[in-house]
Amino acid sequence: MNKPLHLQYAEGLRSGDRAMLARAITLTESTNLEHRILAEKILEAVLPFTGKAIRLGITGVPGVGKSTCIEQMGLHYIQQGKSVAVLAIDPTSTRTQGSILGDKTRMTALSANPMAFIRPSPSTGVLGGIGAHTYESMLLCEAAGFEVICIETVGVGQSETDVQKLCDVFILLMLAGAGDELQGMKKGIMEWVDILVVNKADGANITQAETAANVYQQSLHWFPQNLYAWKPRAVCASSINPDGIFSSNTNH
């Protein structure tokens, strides 16, 4: 007799079957009741195998360099022998439109790497909102053995509030000299930040970026330490440069 479908999925996931993982994520995003029931059964079956990944939330306004930064970080982790899953939440619209293709193509090196899995997700039309299905997708990736999970969101909506709760480390990308302090971000986002990155600190931008990082570091002092006594930090980075994220001049 065939195994129940949810156990077939669970086994497929555990054996690292990417197509099965992608299909399971699609089930969690579905508004169809049967799909949802199947998704819940799959999640229940794989739950003991979740919770071991490093969970990173990366946010910032469109174009700040989130995908580029994730690609560099992802490749860095892969070099250290860790597998990386990226869940990119597309704020623009449903699956057929928006920047989904852009995200995929921007992370070309990462998406071509067998140690990586990149999954763009819609932020609208999903049952339970972004928090619910992103959390479930993250658990599925963990069950499939991914050791680092990066969640990319645009820092302007409700999704960040949810995403930062799901993550071990919440990273906010900013640009130097882009005018308004928080660049159209949701108010209060600074309270959740673990690492504030002034990105694009390269070329003629370096000095300005360093000044901005200092200013942000000052303002971060005003926020209370989190539960783990981690002091939020503001650093500079250049995501287009492979050494621009982990080099010593970023103090990171």
Ligand SMILES: Nc1nc2c(ncn2[C@@H]2O[C@H](COP(=O)(O)OP(=O)(O)OP(=O)(O)O)[C@@H](O)[C@H]2O)c(=O)[nH]1
């Ligand atoms: N000079 C410079 N350019 C960068 C850096 N990081 C990203 N870029 C460029 O900025 C543009 C946008 O980068 P993305 O990584 O796609 O930005 P994003 O925040 O993911 O954008 P959305 O997904 O549309 O919100 C691209 O042309 C990148 O090459 C950086 O550190 N320095």
Ligand SMILES: [Mg+2]
């Ligand atoms: Mg992006």
